[in-house]
Amino acid sequence: MVCLPLTGFISDRWGRRIAVAFSAFNACWLGATRYFANTYIVFVFLQFLESSLGNGAYTACFILLMEIVGPKYRVIIGTLTQTFFSVGQVTVGLIAWVVPDWRNLTLIIYLPQIISVSYLWIMTESIRWHMSKGRYDKSEETLRKMAKANGKVLSQKSLDALKNSAQEFKIKQDMMKENMKNEPWLIAIVFQHKAILVRCIVSPILWVTMTFVYYGMSINAVNLSGNRYLNYVAVSMVQIPGYWTAMFLLDRIGRRPVLMGAYWICAICLLAYIFVPEGQYVVSLCLYLIGSYCSATVVTALYIYTTELYPTKYRHRLFAFSSAVGRIGSLLAPLSPALVNLDIFISIILLGY
Secondary structure (H helix, E strand, O other): OOHHHHHHHHHHHHOHHHHHHHHHHHHHHHHHHHHHOOOHHHHHHHHHHHHHHHOOHHHHHHHHHHHHOOHHHHHHHHHHHHHHHHHHHHHHHHHHHHOOOHHHHHHHHHHHHHHHHHHHHHOOOOHHHHHHOOOHHHHHHHHHHHHHHOOOOOOHHHHHHHHHHHHHHHHHHHHHHHHHHHOOOHHHHHHHOHHHHHHHHHHHHHHHHHHHHHHHHHHHHHHOOOOHHHHHHHHHHHHHHHHHHHHHHHHHHOHHHHHHHHHHHHHHHHHHHOOOOOOOHHHHHHHHHHHHHHHHHHHHHHHHHHHHHOOHHHHHHHHHHHHHHHHHHHHHHHHHHHHHHOOOOHHHHHHHO
8 A cells, every 4th residue: 555656656757667676676675684584573564664665566567568568459468467476476385385484485585586676777668658758759769679679660650650649648738737727626526426436435345355355365275275385376376367267258248247257256166165074175175266266357357347437537546546445455365364263264254255
C-alpha cells in the first residue's frame, strides 16, 4: 500500500527505467540485510522497508511493457508477465527445498537482483512517457533503436505521424489541466453518479477477495499433507494455465461469466476439500490445485474487467483505488496459516467463503 503510490510517482516523474532500477536495488540490499536480523522486530522492520521501497518493479515493468507494445498484443503480454510471476514462485519453492535455512535463502534470492540495476543502460525508456514529457527527440531516438533491433527502417511518414501525435497529446494535456481547475473533486463526481458509485463499492470487494484467496492459497500450500515444497511448487505451476485460460475465454464468453465462473469453481473446490476423508491425498491435492488454477483465472479477468468498468477520464485513479483497497486481502493472507492452531480447516473455509 505504501509502495504503489511511491513507485507510481517515481515512474511518472523520472521514467519507468528509473522506477525499475530503484525498486530492484532497494529489494536487493534491504532483502539481503535481513540476513543479519537478530530479533523479530528488526526482521519485520526490514521486511516493511523492502516491501515499501523495493516491490514496485513488477508494476513499473508491467506499465513499460504495455506502453511499448500495441493494443493488439497487450493481453498476451500482460498474461506473459503474470506467467513469469508464477515462474518466480516456482523457482523460489525449488531453491527453498534445496536451501531450507532462511538466512542463506534470503541471500540467494535477493543478491542477484543487483543485476537489475544494469537495466538503466540495457532497457529503452517508454516512448509514451517521453511524449508525455514533450521529449519528441528522445521518442524518435528510442523508436529508431527499436526499429534497428528489429531490422526495420522508419519511414518519414511514420516519424511525421509520431511528431503529430506528440503535438496532439500536448494539446490534450493542456486542455485537461485547464478543465481540472473547474472540475469538482473526484469523490464528489463518484457520489453524483450512481453507476460509478456502485462500481467503486463492488470492485474493491472483488479485489480484496481475489488477493486474499490468491496469496492465501500459495501460503497455505505448505500446510497440505505431503512435501511442503512440492505442494508450493505445484500450486504455483497450476496458476500458469489459469492465466492463459482467462486470456482465451475473456473475448469469447465475456468478462463477467469468466470472473464469476472462476470464483464459484474455486469456492466449491475449497469447500469440498474439507470433506475429503483423511488419507485421500491425491483427491484433496487435486481439489486444491483446481482452486488455485481458478484463482489465477480470476486475477487476469479482474485486472482487465476493472480497467473497463471506470470512465476513461478517471480510470487510472479509480483503478488504483480498487487495487489499493485490495491489498487488505494480501495483508490478511499471511495470517491465515496461524488459524491451523485452532482447526486445520478454518483457513481453507475462510478462503472458500
